Amino acid sequence: MPRVIYFDCFSGVSGDMALGALIDAGVSLDDLRAMLQRLGVGGWELHASREVRGPLAGTRAHVVAPEDHHHRTLTDIRALISGAPLPSAVVERSIRIFTLLAEAEARVHGTTVDQVHFHEVGALDAIVDIVGVVAGLDLLGVEQVFASPIPPGAGWVRSAHGPIPVPAPATLALLASVGAPVTADETPFELTTPTGAAILASLATFRRPPMRLRAVGYGFGARRMERPNALRVWLGDMDDETDVDQDRQDRTSAEHAGSGESSPVLLETNIDDQPAEQIAYVTERLREAGALDVWCTPIMMKKGRAGVLIAALVPADLEDRMVTILLRETTTLGVRRRAVERYVCARDIITVTTPLGPARVKRKWWRGELIGAAPEYEDCARIARERGVPLTTVYQTVMGRLEDASSVTGH
Template sequence: MPRVIYFDCFSGISGDMALGALLDVGVSLDALRAMLQRLGVGGWELHASREVRGPLAGTRAYVVAPEDHHRTLTNICALISAAPLPPAVVERSIRIFTLLAEAEARVHGTTVDQVHFHEVGALDAIVDIVGVVAGLDLLGVEQVFASPIPPGAGWVRSAHGPIPVPAPATLALLASVGALVTADETPFELTTPTGAAILAALATFRRPPMRLRAVGYGFGARRMERPNALRVWLGDMDDETDDDDQDRQDRTSAGHSSSGGSSPVLLETNIDDQPAEQIAYVTERLREAGALDVWCTPIMMKKGRVGVLIAVLAPADLEDQMVTILLRETTTLGVRRRTVERYVCERDIITVTTPLGPARVKRKWWRGELIGAAPEYEDCARIARERGVPLMTVYQTVMRRLEDASSVTEY
């Protein structure tokens, strides 16, 4: 089951609120500091403290760093790319800053190359953004979701002088992804450009069904009459939780997806003029947005050009969102679509206790018969990192212990 997180922005979102919420939900402060030290930039400190705001207990995180501004997107991307960070952390962090640069360029009527970051180019903002992405990686989060956003109202100071709230860059970021915005007009900046960029780059704006594992609260600096907090829900989402109740009933009985409105949609498009790394980015975005599966197939196109067929299997209610991603993120001029029917095995999750630590295993059933089992990658990868053993060894150990019924617990 993919690990997912839901940003419940009942009082907005900022970089420090997101950091605090991730620490509150289980990220190790020491592990996060160690990850951020890989940036190779000194002079900053990351602090966190437990606080109580009104009825809520949570974590306040804040970065102490010297004031340094006026970095360009090129400067920041070079800094992050040179750091020995996990590839997903590098890619997601650069994506956030790229969206920020595009928003600033639109607001100021310039180009991305000419944008000089001010507040969001400072070292504390870089630590905030990379820290949030690193925290998601440490939690093993594969998909990010978010609630509608309350932007706030009033005025706020900036390097360009007083600007209206929501800040122009915040609105540009939220508009770029069609984010849902609430009618909350609290006379403060509830959602900052940093917070908006994190969600615009990483999140799908809906609340997913999930098996809830933990809840965390991250507090902002401002003291308000109501709790100035960001809540995160951490959980696991089955591959098919986006299907509706009828489709789920079909799977648990005959194992056949219905031919009615719940049938998933297959979207396809051919690409022959786009770099491979951009295709990889598109497939990641589609999965994050809720696709059931995404795959690419090499094809031969006209004039002997080698191309790739991108195929997306998606829940019917997400079809428009998937088509939008394909049209915006690729060079294609059109997308083919058709509904499909499926035979889908029932699945359950068990936990196997091994000498290396507990790991989840997904079991596959067909009409009441157990026909397969596979260890969960995230659990095995975590054990391999913590124990310093090969990933293959962890897989083999889990499968051997799976045969011992005493080592298994259901949940």
């Protein structure tokens, strides 16, 4: 059964509250520090202490960092994270959070993603908070994230731009971008910060899943309130017996309606005057922004010039964002588009136990029938490096064990 976590945001969510809750639920502070040190930036410290707030005992996490006047851009932060020797899932999730933050800031301030200069969330302590939360999820083996409705709070708060209303404009933009449910709680404080909103908007499905509960953690915020200023996390394993009907509905939806989404849009453009590394950067940007698939095809253009066709299959509601990326990041003068219909196999991920270590396998379903399976590259590559064996050997071992039903530990 896959490991899942539920963020129970009865008093909101912030980066430090999420970090404290994960530590309280079982993340080793030493392992977390070691993971964060891979970022290659110094000058910060991560502390955690057990506290009691009213009727609750929990953990207060606190990142100590010097005042940071460096207003980083998304490009700066992406380079910092992608250049660190972190697990691929930690890199991808962390960059996704900062990308969503940049898009929200751009909407609020009427500018573009590339021109956004992060202030509070670009500071070193905020970077450690966000990457720390993602690393904590990885250390716990969490595959799926869920969250409750969000209480945003009310009143006013200071920012680098001066006093702003609560919820902060970026917080509202983040929650609106994913249609997150919010509660009517009007406590006159900022209960949910932009960092907390970005983490959940990027990673979470807003519902409480059926699970077999394994641990509970409480993370405290800095503010003292009449009620506990705490975030609670429920850590457990997805209960397949309880969720079988929902799983069947999800598979049917995926097979017949493209995972329940409207028909995607195919965007295409031809390029013959940009170097390959810039084309690779464009495809990376499109994937980070939410493209369903991106590919490049060598083509012959006028006057015998070699070119490349960039194609992106994108959700209809992200079409404008994707077109903007193509027009800003390439030399093209236009982008072709057309709506397409598609058939989509349902997919799920299981964990296979092997003599070399556990590895995830993605399974493919069509109309209720299992028709294919493939080991996850990241897990196999990690095992190959750690064990010093060829990658092909790891693949063969995982596929061999997959046939043994007793080796499956999750669905």
